[in-house]
Amino acid sequence: MNRRKPGTAAYGIRLSLMLLGALTLAGLGGSALAVEAPDANLFTTYEAGTGYQNFYYFVCGSTQESLGCYGFGSLGTFGRAGAILEGDPSVSGNTVTRNIYVVDLSPGGGDGVSLVVYKKTDSVSASNDTVTVTHTATIPLALVGGPAATAYIAGNSDFLYVGTSKSDYALQIRKGSYATIQTGFFEPAIPVSGISSDSHGNVTITFSSPGSTFSGFYSYAANGQELGDGGGSEFMVSNTTGTSTGTAAATPPLAIDPTTLAAKMVVRPKPSAP
Secondary structure, rough: OOOOOOOOHHHHHHHHHHHHHHHHHOOHHHHHHHHOOOOOOEEEEEEEOOHHHHHEEEEEEEEEOEEEEEEEEEEEEOOEEEEEEEEOOEOOOEEEEEEEEEOOOHHHOOOEEEEEEEEEEEEEOOEEEEEEEEEEEEEOOOOOOOOOOOEEEEEEEOOEEEOOOOOOEEEEEEEOOOOOOEEEOOOOOOOEEEEOOOOOEEHHHHHHHOOOEEEEEEEEOOOOOOOEEEEEEOOOOOOOOOOOOOOOOOOOOOOOOHHHHHHHHOOOOOOOOO
C-alpha cells in the first residue's frame, strides 16, 4: 500500500485499519488496556521524506475516552538525514517528554556531520493527546559525512554514540551537556561499520570494511566506561530490534581459532576494593 501524507485517501485507510485494531483490543477487556504511563497506548511512526531531507511523524493510538491519530508534523530540513533515535521518556503528571536525535550527514550540503535534537511533548488528557515537537539544539560533530556516507547511532540513559562509514572512530556524547569525546581507533585505520546496544545499555562500536581482512570493536558500559576491545567485527543484539545480516558488519563469517577462543574465555577474580 502506498503511504501518503495526511489528508489523502491512503492516510484514511491507514487510520481506519488502526482504529479497527484499537477497537479489537478494547473488546479484550480492561486488562489489555491497562495504562502504565500517560502515553502507554500511544505510538509514533516515522517516514523519511524525499532525499532524506525530512522525517515525518504520526502520533496515533488511544486515550481513556478516545482513539485515533492525534498529531503529525515534520523534522528538518536536513542536508541528508542518516539516522534517527528516540531518547528515554520523562513523565510529569500527564505530560511525557522525550528527545529525538537526528544525524545530519550533509548540513549545508557539505561533508560535515551534525546532531540535531528535538524535544517531543505529549500532553495526554482523558480524551486527547496534544503533541508538540520543538528544535532544541544542533551540535556539529567532528566526523566525516557526505552523500555517500552511512550514519550509525545508539544510546542509553546517559550517552549517545555516533559514527559514520567515512570516519575511523566514533563519538561518545553525554546527554544534556553534549560533551563529546572520541571513542575507538585502530592502526591501520578501519572505518566504523555499525553501532549496536543491548538491553542493559551497553554499546559496541564495530569497525570493518568490505574486502578488508582487518576488523575490530570497542564496547562500552552503560556508565560510559570502556568494557573492552579486540579484533573481529563483534556487535551486540537488542531485545527489541533484531540485527539483519544485511546490516551487520560487512566482513566474512569468522572462522574461530580454538586457541584464540580459549585465551579469550578466561574468568578472573575482581580486584579488591581500595
